[in-house]
Amino acid sequence: MKINELYSDILTEDTKYEFKAILNPNEPLKWAKTIVAYANGEGGYIFVGVSDNRDAFGLSIEEIDKTKNLISVINDRHIFPHAKITYGMRSVDDNAEKFVLAVKVFSADSIVRYREGDFNENVYIRGDGNSTPATPEDIISLSKRKFGVDNETTDFIYSEDNWSDYIDLCKEFRNDKSAPTVKELQNEEIISKDGFAKSGLMMFKDDYSGEDSLICCRLWRGTDKTGTVLDSEKIKGPLSKGLKLALQFIERNTKTGWKKTPDGGREEIRSYPKEAIREAMVNAIAHRDYSIYGTQIDVDIYSDRIDIVSPGSWLLPKDYNEYPQGAIPSIRRNTIIAACLDVANLMERGGTGFQTMIESYKDSPEEKQPCVMIYPGFLDLRLFDKLYQAEDSFVEKSDTEKILELLKESPKSTKELQAVTSYKSRSRFLEDIINPLIEDGKIVRDGSPKSPTSVFRLK
Template sequence: MKIRELYPDVITEDTSYEYKAVLNPDSPIKWAKTLIGYANDKGGTVFVGVSNDGEAFGIDLEEVDKTKLLISRINDRHIFPHIKISYMMRSVDSNAEHFVLAVKVAPADSVIRYREGDYNETVFIKGDGNATPATPEEIISLSKRKYGVDNETSEVAYTDNQWSEYLNLCKEYRQDKSAPTIKELQNEEIVSKDGYAKSGFIMFSDNYSEDDTMICCRLWKGKNKTGIVLDSNRFRGSIANVFTNALNFIERNTKTGWVKTENGGRNEIRSYPKEAVREALVNAIAHRDYSISGTQIDVDIYSDRIEIVSPGSWLLPKDYNAYPAGSIPSIRRNAIIAACLDVANLMERGGTGFQTMIESYKACPDEIQPVVSIYPGFLNLKLFDRLYRDEVIELDLEGLTDGEKVLAILKMEGPKPIKELQMSLNYRSRSQFLNEVINPLMKSGEIYRDGKPKSPTALIKIKR
């Protein structure tokens, strides 16, 4: 009899099922590592009384009892924390004399180890058909998945001078421009009652240097990644610092247009609403999966859109498009990181970030509404350029000084080489253009040169 005749869902050994003829009491680690591997993953089942090729021959009732006692003894003496196990039996013969014993292991809430002696502990993880000792990197990743990346109490005491970047962020975005008190941080469980920072709050500290907070930003010439990269940067450090730097990168590399009003004035129109960009970036930081090593948030600015890609699966039961516009439920992957952003007035508890983005685009046609694309292991949020359309608002330079014209061109069209700016303003002499227009703007701190002064690839950019 094949095992699939007893358990139709079981076809072969994989990451969820394994076959054992018997469990050897003299070498328990050979089968106990499988139980541990299942507990450290999504759970699984070991079938005892089944050959490697899936033939279910079964074991008698006496052997079933011995096997249960053996598992209980090893779980009690060698597996820490103890794993949760349940059993099921199915007869393989008409007389009910032999049975396949299904040993079902539940996924554990913490990292499970096999202990031999006082100091020898091994963490096992499950592969396809086998369980192997975890590497240090795999243990770290496993620990983050089990405990969450941000909600453990650290041994680092909270002091204002070690979180100055975060406190400055709070002062910038909180309505009263104040820094949170330690009492407020404790009430939000960002800091423990005895004054120690939670692990998620550590990621906001000034000296944080791990790569898991990194945001990679790129400005592309064109609508895809086959074009030329006009500007790029990788921001590392505290979440407060990388958020500010990434936001500034987007600000200086996106366009601004103007439209005349009825009374002859001008109204500024941005390619991307500031609140939509901020909410999109905050959402990526708050909900990304920090347990996936070697990944980062990617911000790519194209001629017609911004794409913000963050690691981590979609947490809601339905697809993004299945929810009415502006009614995305709030599920927080990283509770402490989200709380830190909430205290800084950057993220609301009601989960209204998507609603804010939708509202900022409410006057726009359907084809440029924000879009969330869900892929295995990551999310892609797209914001579309409101000025990149057939009815794009033309840049009106009438009545502006030459310096104002340069700033207007850079805001509207992005970074440009000096030669192109010179041609736009009809200056014949490069030196005259530099002395009368560019150098004064650089001296006042409104623009800067990215690259060597005489390099043809050097770009003039707005400093924001």
């Protein structure tokens, strides 16, 4: 009798099914690693009493009792945390003397290891018909799937000194310009009651350098990737810094200027509303799937649009276009990362980010409205250049005008001011832009010219 005569949907060994003639008590690892691998994955079945060529010859009741007892002993002594297992039996003969034992292993909530001795533990994952040791990258990815990328409590105590970039982000965007208190972070479950940082907050820590924080920014000549790359930047580090540098890249590579009005005056206008760009980048950082190893957020600026592509499937049951405009439900893939951005006043719990983008484009035609394109494994949030077809009436702002406009918001450092201009050389930037503004009495410096903390402000 073949196994598919007992279980019609089972044809061969694969990621969910494995056949074993017997479970050898002298070499338990050979079969126990499959239990571990199933527990670390989506679960699965081991069919005992079945040969490799799918012959279901079965075991006696006595042999099945011994097999179940053996599994229980190995699970208790060597598998941590213990795997959840249930059993089923089906007779292979008319007299019900022989049975195939179906060992069902459930997916575990945490990473399961096989332990030999006090210091030797191994993690196994399931392949197509086999169980293999997990690589360090597999374990990182598995940890993120099991715990969520951001919701595991670490052994690192939160201190403002180690999160200066995040504190600066909060001070810039919070209404009261304050740093969040420990109590506030605890209330949002960003840190534990004992003060330990959650793994999501660790991604905002000043020295964070994980590959999963990578943002690749590119400026293209033309409307597709067949053109020349005019500017590019790879950003890695704490998420707060990544957000800031990505916004600066977009700012310096998109048009800001003046539109002529019918009465002969002029009106400030941008290719992309500032609030739409900020919401799009916050959304990409908050909702990307950080468990997909080797991926990054891509920011591609073309002559007519910006595509912000982030890894991760669409979480809602309906397609983006099936929801009323501005009424997309809020689902958080990364609850702690989203909470960190919420505390910084960059993300609303009600999911109003898309509504903010739509509001900023309310004066644009339908074909230029923000949109989301859904592909297997990633999302493309597209913003259109509001000035692309109106270039004849557009006068681009000079670097000096950009600096003065930026300083209206708050005092800025030399680095922050240079980031919104076309200057690559700091010395040339100071010589051509900053020094003339100081001499004309339009701006002043607070602090010594050699101090890294000195800033410029409007006079």
